[in-house]
Amino acid sequence: GNSVTQMEGPVTLSEEAFLTINCTYTATGYPSLFWYVQYPGEGLQLLLKATKADDKGSNKGFEATYRKETTSFHLEKGSVQVSDSAVYFCAPGGGADGLTFGKGTHLIIQP
Amino acid sequence: DAGVIQSPRHEVTEMGQEVTLRCKPISGHDYLFWYRQTMMRGLELLIYFNNNVPIDDSGMPEDRFSAKMPNASFSTLKIQPSEPRDSAVYFCASSSLDREAFFGQGTRLTVV
Numbered sequence: 001g002n003s004v005t006q007m008e009g010p011v012t013l014s015e016e017a018f019l020t021i022n023c024t025y026t027a028t029g030y031p032s033l034f035w036y037v038q039y040p041g042e043g044l045q046l047l048l049k050a051t052k053a054d055d056k057g058s059n060k061g062f063e064a065t066y067r068k069e070t071t072s073f074h075l076e077k078g079s080v081q082v083s084d085s086a087v088y089f090c091a092p093g094g095g096a097d098g099l100t101f102g103k104g105t106h107l108i109i110q111p
Numbered sequence: 112d113a114g115v116i117q118s119p120r121h122e123v124t125e126m127g128q129e130v131t132l133r134c135k136p137i138s139g140h141d142y143l144f145w146y147r148q149t150m151m152r153g154l155e156l157l158i159y160f161n162n163n164v165p166i167d168d169s170g171m172p173e174d175r176f177s178a179k180m181p182n183a184s185f186s187t188l189k190i191q192p193s194e195p196r197d198s199a200v201y202f203c204a205s206s207s208l209d210r211e212a213f214f215g216q217g218t219r220l221t222v223v
Contacts, residue, residue, distance in 0.1 A: 035210055043115075043202055043214035044154075089154065099144070099204075099212055103153030 002027040002092045002100040009106040013080055018085040021075040021105045023064075023090030033057075033066050033073040034099065040085045047075075047088070085109045116202050117215035124222055129191040132218045135184055136205030144212060145178055146186050146202040154202075160186065193222045 006023045013019060023035070032051045036044040048057035053068035062077045073090055087104040116135040124130050136143045144159040158168040163180045171178070175194070178185040190197055200219050207214040 032211075036214075043216045044204075045214070046211045089147055100156070101146075101154035 001075055002031060002101045004090050004092060004100055006088075006090050006102050006105050008103050010108050011105060012108045012110060015082055015109055015111050016079045017109075019075070019077040019080045019084075019107070021088055021090075021107070023073045023075065025071050025073065025090070025092040025100075027092045029070070030068065033064070034091045034093075035062070035064055035073070035075050036089040036091060036099075036101075038089065038104065040086075044089060080107075080109050082109045115203055115205055115215035116212050117201075117218050119218060120216060122217045122221070124193055124220070126194055127192045128194045128222075129189065130197075130220060130222075132188040132201050132203075132204030132220070134186045134188070134215060136186070136203070137213055138184065140205035140207050140211055140213075141183075142206045142212075143180060143186050144206075144209070145186070146204065148200045148202060149198075150215070157188070163181050190217040190220075193220075195222045 034049045035047040037047045038044045048059040050057040050066035053066050056065045064073050064075045078099045085108050087106050089101050089104045091099040091101050093099040118133045121210040141162050146154050147157055148154045155170055157170045158178045159166055160180045176190055178188045198221050200217045202214050202217045204212040204214045
């Protein structure tokens with residue numbers, strides 16, 4: 001089955017700092033890759049996705065590139081805001097395979 | 112579409128009682144997933160259905176847990192009898208093949 005490794009945090013940054021959350025995965029074949037975000041008290045929401053190698057997913061200033069050679073899908077944002085404080089989940093899979101989640105990365109942005 | 116709808120949002124029950132969690136997936140989605148989230152274990156896939164048929168229940172922790180999907184618009188996750196270690200947030204999600212999953216708001220279960 002699939003598995004994912006990402007730092008749990010908490011990761012604490014100042015507003016307008018550059019963000020990188022690393023994600024590496026193991027999977028059978030070449031799954032789609034997703035980043036989900038969970039705000040306090042809510043369910044998970046899709047942030048961005050990439051369906052094949054070298055695809056770049058982007059949304060709300062966040063970006064991640066599907067790197068098949070390094071089995072990675074690192075999340076980046078050039079200038080974070082307080083409202084980005086949340087838990088971020090990297091997940092390979094989709095559809096019939098379901099999604100494989102880790103514990104997520106807790107991000108705290110300070111004003 | 113209103114998205115994936117779960118009920119109740121919060122449930123507090125006594126140890127030994129039966130608990131039933133409910134989920135209405137997005138219309139047209141043919142996959143439905145039940146997840147459990149705890150601080151210790153993160154998000155765990157419990158079971159998923161395709162076209163109302165259970166495909167993989169290997170994540171169901173023990174026989175006290177059961178899930179059904181009697182039709183395309185409704186699924187239940189039942190715990191009988193419940194135990195304090197079952198306390199968690201339970202999420203339902205639905206998707207179409209090879210597309211992203213959409214999650215409900217979750218049910219926060221507390222077993223005392």
